[in-house]
Amino acid sequence: MSTAPLLEVTDLVVEVDNGKRILPVLDGVTFSVDAGRTLGLVGESGCGKSMTALAIMGLLPQGFRVKSGDIKLDGKSLLSMGPDALRKLRGSVMSMVFQEPMTSLNPVFTVGDQIGEALRLHEHLNAADARTRAIEMLRAVQIPAPEERVDNYPHQLSGGMRQRVMIAMALACRPRLLICDEPTTALDVTVQAQIFSLLETLQKEMGTSIILITHDLGAVAEMADDVAVLYAGKRAEAGPVATILDNPSHPYTRGLMSCTPRLRLGSAALTPGHTLAEVRGMVPPLGQFEAGCRFSPRCPMADAHCHAAPPPDVHLGASQTVLCWKVTQEQAA
């Protein structure tokens, strides 16, 4: 196994042309994913998590474009690649699982067809072999009676089963990178736990690297090795999960952690009427970002300095990076 990271995203800037103005969507996002490891990409909606994923896959919607920065998979830049070369990587070397299992599968083809499609395309299997492999994949994602389910149409499956099919489809060609965009948000909590443990099992088996996009820090704690917190298109904080969760340094990370309700059982059970910590305000819409630190309007610690100028990245210890004036000042002091 090589020591270089499998995926390197450097200073990624993505913008959208809405017909009137060009608005920044991502502004200098940097992170990397090592082979066989899992990166959690965290933030509220509108922070640019999904756009990061689509930029890596080369599937940005119309009007969006990468302005600068680089995305390297296995040392090769995806951005300088021709569209056909990039297409051949999709579904074979890197693949993606989307949030909505209800709408992400084509309603008019059987799940077997849809899983087998990638195999026929990338591994040039014939129809019979693709079907056999599709059944194997369905078994691997723990769908009962895969020989029958392979001929089912998506509407005949429950939400959880459809998400399993999506995973089977994404992993059919044993990709090196799997991007999961809120894979369990639309599912029941009992099913969520099953999907996560399935992903972990398959990751161990195939050595796939995973980018887990989520708004749920609990899921990150459970699944990820590293984490990057995005806020309003910027990377607020990044580092190993252990460091970040034990010692969150950005006020946004801290706010997210403290406002997430957590189940406490037994003697630790909460008395009812227990208020939560709040992060006031909301993520600003595209194009209405503060000139200074983008989090400053919502930040309880913000001062004049924070409102005036955007903060630089500071390194804390060996692996933690934070984008906050307060941390910069502390370090200087």
Add this chain to the structure above:
Amino acid sequence: MSVVSMDKSPSVAEPAVVLASKPQNPQVEALLLFLRNGTAALGLSMMAIIVVMCLIGPGLYGIDPYAIVNVPFAPPGTPGALFGTDFLGRDILAGVLIGGRPTLIVGCVAAAMTIGIGVLIGCMAGYFGGWIDRALMKFTEFFQVLPALLLAMVIVSIFEASLLTITLAIGIVGWPQAARLTRAEFLRIRDLEYVRATRTAGARDFYLIFNTILPGALPPIIVASALTTGGSILFESGLSFLGLGDPNMMSWGVMIGQNRNYLLEAWWTVSIPGIAIFLTVLAISLIGDGINDALNPRMRKR
């Protein structure tokens, strides 16, 4: 003040979030969008010209469309007959000017009838559901199976052709599409949470149907109305062309029907009234397109 505070809820109401200052009425915005739309403007101005010409054109032009004013088949450009004359020697331009009246009246009234019946039946079926829905939909299906033009032909020929019977015939055969459309919209909106919220706010059925659900269902119905008006005009001219129009009225369809046997000798007798129908329906569908663009949320987002 620390906002990330634990356990203690703020005693005063939290600071109001910064809000946009100007209200943006979605209906007003759609209207503005419609008026700014090039297609719609073109259609509207064409329609305005056509209506004005039909209203005051005959008076201004002053030639009796039923009178024989020249030799038959005088070609366009003949002095005194700008668009030529027909097989009897009647002035084509005078005919075109006056012939728009029955066509436009029948078209608009029939379309209003079609939409009215259709929306009412669609509302009832979609809102109440159950056996009411099933009965009304069977009824609608029945009318959809009947060949519309044929039925209208029969009705008109049984009850004698007049503006009234023609309008009624078109209205009776045309409504099923509007009913289906309205019903589909009602089914979609009926279970939206804001409708439930309005019911818990103490609304009666009548209020829910006409004040809450119908306004939401209107956009596609309005677009369909434009298409239906155009359709009714085509329908009327088809009937007139077949000789089933009001025999006492000059209309565009009648002119084409009467002159069609002389098409090869005098192309203008058929072409010119046809162009009139074509331009009218075109204007209406341009307006319909404009409305559609203005109301289509997907176009508005980008």
Add this chain to the structure above:
Amino acid sequence: MSSLLQVEDLKVHFPAGRNKDGSPRVVHAVDGISFELEQGKTFGIVGESGSGKSTAALGIMRLAPITSGKVSLGRDVISELEGEKLRQTRMRFQMVFQDPFSSLNPRKRAGDAIREPLDLMSYIDPRLRHEVVEESLVAVGLHPSAARLFPHQFSGGQRQRLCIARALATQPELLVCDEPVSALDVAIQAQVINLLLRLQDEKKLSYVFISHDLAVVQHLCTDVGVMYLGQFAEKGSARQIFSNPRHPYTWSLMAAALKPDASQRGRERTALIKGEPPSPINPPKGCRFAARCPFAQERCRQEAPALREVESGHSVACHFAESLEAPLPELRAA
């Protein structure tokens, strides 16, 4: 003290076409639930999708036809009211819905949306109604000038505040909240939960709170019913449910929701049960949970367990409620 809301054996069934043999298919969405709610308290109904929790809310609100059972609010039996009487009584029980984007009429200004119940139910003098609108807006943390704006000009969290303001305009005693925070981002979710807590405190409101999220329920609810396929698997005070859960289904929900925090990083969640809830169409005759229950025995598949009290105020629908031991240490009584 007598309770404000009493729900007795509420059933809401829907027809769902026919089986292949021609017998009618019936969705037993809510199949006999009972609970009481005292003033100023919150009853939480928790369950997975398809458990019937939202239908229960609609049944209580008289927005879905009740098959049988009784719902009383104070002295009024709201399950038996009809027509005008029902319409007028609605001002006493209001609802907040899940989706803040479809729960406001896009063509009505925020102020008109809040005013609508006042107008429709002739609540107070028409000249005073605009004051009620303003007060309601301020109470939920919005500026009075927001009254002129249209729904699409608000964010999701602000819309949910508007919905709460609308529901509170007629000073109801009971507020039924159907997943009011599950469509919101986590930071906004905390704001709305705190708002609900504050309003309850100020106005002595009573809530029925529907949610799939045990952690949220824990913050808000004084009493909890865990619902599975239309029935309560377990019911009791929040303290009893969270510190001494007894039903295997409650355990599996909790085990799945026990997300590791920083100190327990990397610990895997225990999936006690496999698969997803079966369909509520013609449910099995034995215990409804038997098919997924890791502890199920023959008796469970044959005989439906009754919801019975295991301690005062704490009922469990399990044959083996006393003898089973929870599989995780966190789930055992302190």
Add this chain to the structure above:
Amino acid sequence: MTNLKQPLVFLAQSVGLALAVVVLNFLLIQLAPGDPVSVIVGEMGGASEEVIAQMRAAYGLDKSVLEQLLIYVSKVAVGDLGYSYYHNSPVLQLIMQRLPATVLLALSALTLAVVLGTLVGVLSARKPHGLLSSFVTVVSLIGYAAPVFWTGLMLLLLFSAIWPIFPTSGMVQMRAPKGFMYYVDVAHHLVLPAVTLASIYIASYSRLSRTSMIDVLSQDYIRTARAKGLPEGKVVYKHGLRNGLIPVVTMVGLQFGQLFAGATLVETVFNWPGLGRLAFESILRRDYPTILGILLMTSILVMVANALTDLAYRLVDPRIRSKRA
């Protein structure tokens, strides 16, 4: 069981619908001024009192309305649609003679419209703001706005006066050729009527398939197909088209009634010996038995066509297949 029950229910419903059309027919006769016999007599050019009385009895006009209805229905049930005095032939026989021509015209126009319309619509959906898209918009506006009989007349003008490569009247030459050449001749005659009739529908199908495809191409599963690495052609023509066709199929079903209406006008213009022209002639001659027979027959044709569309719908959309079965 379901396999048998489903079509049976469908059949029963269709019979009910047909019965309703028959009753409507009867009502129309009742509503017509004068009783049917006087109408018929009028169209025969007068008859003696004796004959009139005889005919009244034959039509059962001396009986109650309900009995008359029953007589009428039972006659229709055995295929007796009445007798056309003008054509001197039983109505059913008359209709059967004309039916093939209309079906041929309607089906070829529909096929042309669906194939061409969908093709153009799909192509333009790939570039919603491209040149082809604008072209589709303009053509569909024109196609919709031009009255079909006028389009026919203009084509007739063009191809008889200016560029006479297609026959403009009838279905075969005066001296009809034999064997294979007969079909070639019919096809040759078919071109103008079919193109005319298709012109309205090409417009609406290209427009419908364009909006439908634009909608489908923005769906999540299209993104999934792209994420799989499928080439763009496969994404559009395999994953997109199958879904984009669904509304087209629905529209075909809803338009059969209109198609026959259009056929009436086109047949009149091109002297195409079909049902539509027969209906037109019968209306002019007040030949009510024939008109009402055509009304009934056309309704049944529409029902059959609807059943076929329903079948097609199931083939295209698996969700419907399992829901209804």
